[in-house]
Amino acid sequence: MIHQILILAKSRKFNNFCIAGIDIDSAKWMRLVSDNNEIDGAISSKQAPFSPLDIIKVNIIKKTPILFQPENYLVDFSYPIKKIKTIDTEALLDIVYPCIKQPYTYLFYNTNPFLLYNEIQTLDSSLLIAIVDNIYFFRNSYGKIKANFIYNNFTYNNISVTDPSTYKTAPIFYQKALIIISLPHNPCNEKYYKFVANIFPIN
Template sequence: MSVEIILLTKSRKYNNYCIAGVDLTSGKWIRLVSSQRDIHCAVPEVDLIYEDGSQAQILDVIRVELTKAVPLHFQPENHEYNSEYYWTKLRSSSLGEVVKLLEQHPDPYVFHNIDKRLLSSFVSGLSPSQHYSLKFIFVPRAVLSVERYEKIKYKISFSYNGVHYNDFSVTDEGYIRKYQSVGRFVLNNVGLVISLGEIFDMDQCHYKLVAAIIQ
């Protein structure tokens, strides 16, 4: 089965990629996952290469061959793609088209609470209708904090629906690559794609990750 989606995330996951987008037909989220369990079903970079040698980018409209739905209770949007076929770029899209098309979960919060994480026990106790792991929001102002420890870490804070959210980790390498100096940077009028991650073993929580920053 083929599907056409607007690509909205291209973030790092286990040295490969987390890829998700919006189905042009249904307006629903689809997260594309590989069959490679050793990399937690992340998408290898080679699968992002179109037949002409160029690489898939955020806001590309792409056609992908799917094999099956592989939902997890904390990531119900997951679909496994067929790696024997190239992805095909059909055209480019825009945030305006995304906003008109996207059908979102009605949760007024960013994943059920005002924290940057959810206890796995809370997530597993949700009803099927409450499960979702991808959200797009538009914010007039966000603050990107760059800190250096053993490596550079990127956190973002923003307000949404009258609630302030602090220190969400950013996994959008394409966007943050230009920020190499320690400091705080104001981002005006940005779209944020936020993803709920896998269980972090040290505290048994799912962290909320900013998978894409789109201006």
Template sequence: MDKKVIILTKSDKNGGYCVAGIDTSNGKFIRLVSEDEESEYALFDSDITYEDGQCLKVMDTIYVKLKDKQDCWFQPENYIIDSEYYLKKIGTATLDQIKNYLTHQDYIFYNNSNSILTNELRKQLKKYSLLIVELDELNLWRDKFKEKRIMASFLYNNQRYSYIKITDSILTEKYYYEVCQSEPRPYTLNNVIVIFSLACVFNMNASHYKLIANIIEQPRRVGFRNIMF
């Protein structure tokens, strides 16, 4: 089967990439995965390179040939790519296009913690593992317990979220210096679109952690002041 997909994430995963976006045929999220069990089905450079040698980028609109839907109970958006075929880039999405696909859940993955226990996740009737939301403010902090990693906190739907991990190296490189310079205060981003992903189970505590897979900055909002004459 072929799918037309707007790519929203290309984040680090076990030496490869977690690649996800929007299936334009139905407006739903889709995560592109391989059949490599050892990497937890990550994609690699050979999977995301176009025929002309260019590599897939976030905001690319592509055609991708798929083998089948992956049987993954906690990530129902997963589809297995057919690695015998190149991806085909057909355009670049705009910010306005992406905002058409904003999601509106009560919580970021079922609760306002930074993770969810596997047992609790199994009880959920409608499972999902990808979200795209718009946040007025995203606060970034340096993770004191792991070298060169960033954590995020934010308010969503009147719920406060803290200690949300950012594991992607590109996002870390982009913001780490500013985060360190801002201490002890957080480094704050305003008016951003954030793509969240629910990770595979962390066996040490049988939990699925919530990750920020991408941050898309928007132009600053211009306020208006009353003018006195």
């Protein structure tokens, strides 16, 4: 089935990409995946000649939900992916308004950088979008990009970042931004880390 999708995240995963966006017709999340189990369903750069804020036309074979990631959809790469257009941040805010009009109490259960197994079990989504304040991207002592920010008057510190655009720009501060946060389906040391998968600064 053909879908028009607004791409909101194209973050690094196993030297390839984890790609997610919102279906233009339904306003529901869709994470686009391949059938390559060796890279955990990631998509190669050759398969994904598009960027965040692009609206694309893609053929979906079927919905392929997995544990803790119910939004996954298998892409038919035999059908050429067509870029329809690129939108700006103002248009983005209009499109995603249904997703952000009712603020969350917390961004995925708590303010911690990760969830435990009993916590992630309570969620019915692994993707969310939110407007945050005073977001600061920096490299920690291990060279990893992290983010600190404020949401709903709560402070979040040391949140992992997979948005490639921050790798060259950090450290950098934005007073306000729209961010995409993603959760993995596999834990690291029994922890499911939250990832800032993309950031859109707001003037």
